[in-house]
Amino acid sequence: MRLTSRQEQIIELVKENQPITSEQIASKLKVTRATLRPDLAILTMSGILDAKPKVGYIYANKPSYSMLYDYLNETKVEKVMTKAILLNEDEWVYDGIVTLFLNDTGTLYVENDGKLVGAVSRKDFLKTAMGGSDLHKIPLGIIMTRMPNIVYTTKEQSVYEAAKKIIEHEIDSLPVIDNSSDSDGFRVIGKISKTNITKILIDLCEKK
Amino acid sequence: MRLTSRQEQIIELVKENQPITSEQIASKLKVTRATLRPDLAILTMSGILDAKPKVGYIYANKPSYSMLYDYLNETKVEKVMTKAILLNEDEWVYDGIVTLFLNDTGTLYVENDGKLVGAVSRKDFLKTAMGGSDLHKIPLGIIMTRMPNIVYTTKEQSVYEAAKKIIEHEIDSLPVIDNSSDSDGFRVIGKISKTNITKILIDLCEKK
Known part of the structure; x- marks a missing residue:
């Protein structure tokens, strides 16, 4: 899948600051959490990020190849x-x-x-x-x-x-x-x- | 990627009613358009659906293998x-x-x-x-x-x-x-x- 530039930015932020919460990502990108929600959903569903409850997001890079x-x-x-x-x-x-x-x-x-x-x-x-x-x-x-x-x-x-x-x-x-x-x-x-x-x-x- | 049951439902709706707008999908699923936004984003980004401006969503089934x-x-x-x-x-x-x-x-x-x-x-x-x-x-x-x-x-x-x-x-x-x-x-x-x-x-x- 083709990622948007904001999704790419999020991945970079997570790589550098993991674990990082959605609040922290939102504040660094100067957007609201609601704005980020679809991006984070896409990134976790595609296996690029992993969401740890009460911890934050980490870089997982385990794309699921079930489409393949x-x-x-x-x-x-x-x-x-x-x-x-x-x-x-x-x-x-x-x-x-x-x-x-x-x-x-x-x-x-x-x-x-x-x-x-x-x-x-x-x-x-x-x-x-x-x-x-x-x-x-x-x-x-x-x-x-x-x-x-x-x-x-x-x-x-x-x-x-x-x-x-x-x-x-x-x-x-x-x-x-x-x-x-x-x-x-x-x-x-x-x-x-x-x-x-x-x-x-x-x-x-x-x-x- | 693994799809949620709502995303599967959306795909079925689009297959049967294409082209279909996000309003129509939202009303059929009895959710708000805002709720649907991440799902529709995922489905179009992954190439499963295609969004035609001013027409609606169609079933494209052209998964992008750029992850591969x-x-x-x-x-x-x-x-x-x-x-x-x-x-x-x-x-x-x-x-x-x-x-x-x-x-x-x-x-x-x-x-x-x-x-x-x-x-x-x-x-x-x-x-x-x-x-x-x-x-x-x-x-x-x-x-x-x-x-x-x-x-x-x-x-x-x-x-x-x-x-x-x-x-x-x-x-x-x-x-x-x-x-x-x-x-x-x-x-x-x-x-x-x-x-x-x-x-x-x-x-x-x-x-x-």
Whole structure:
């Protein structure tokens, strides 16, 4: 929220003189207590100041971010997801790595009959490549993480839930699954990554 | 911010009757306009309502995230950075990959005489490994991205600036440099990644 210059003045006064009563603030600013009331209400409700009964105001600087939580909890994954790169499990590891670079992505998803069956990350590819095997002779199906061991999200889940899964499972991205009744289940329709989430934070700061 | 039940009531009234004047809201809630003033100030300042002169209040629901911006702009990288994994440029690519896995990290930083000289990412390692060369015979210095082509941050920069650099340069993490006068410049003291930033978002939502 944008503060008025008087609210900024009040914050400075409290920082320098805390604890300070509303009478003292009013006298220093040469206004009445009634004039100050809305400002003090805004500053305490937003968590910038804390009002200690019979003591006065102190500088708390603990803004409540429940507005941020509401936004992330109401914004669905569908709105921020990006394209998932999909391959079949009988494709070669070599071709998988080339696809990874050409699409500048971190994880490939593996489909079979239009259903998610696996995921291969840069780490999986690196392990295989450092082993010295012929990458033209190993299919993705051998090195991929296989369902049901893949953490995924759905287009209806919130960005907050998806971000929590990414952090809790220490992964870079989640495939987004369409599990609506008309879909056959586990069709990959996108992905959400730490990049998407970092971008949201920047966009919110820039009020886009 | 947490809203009071009166503020919630005001929002509902505005949603149903917009545009609505403060007189009309006061009469519906059976309070005086003076009583409503702080509530209306909070609701407009927070971007939930919009006040149209000579028309009344409308429901805007454009929360301002400048509080989030202030937090990210005031929080220094130093406070959220994690450990950087450092190697020397004459170490073998093979050992670099092993170090990467053992530390479960995405990027290694390369030092020479205590100064940042390079960075090697999973992508760099993967390119080298898929080439089929003997990884025990290639030093990191050959495959690393070399200064001055490394985007970095300092401990004094804000998390917001660091996050912007990560997104703009499409990279996973930044080394954190100590460039204070008593340091010899370019000493790596940590790193900040998209994981750190995603965690900040979750922590803010959970008000940690």
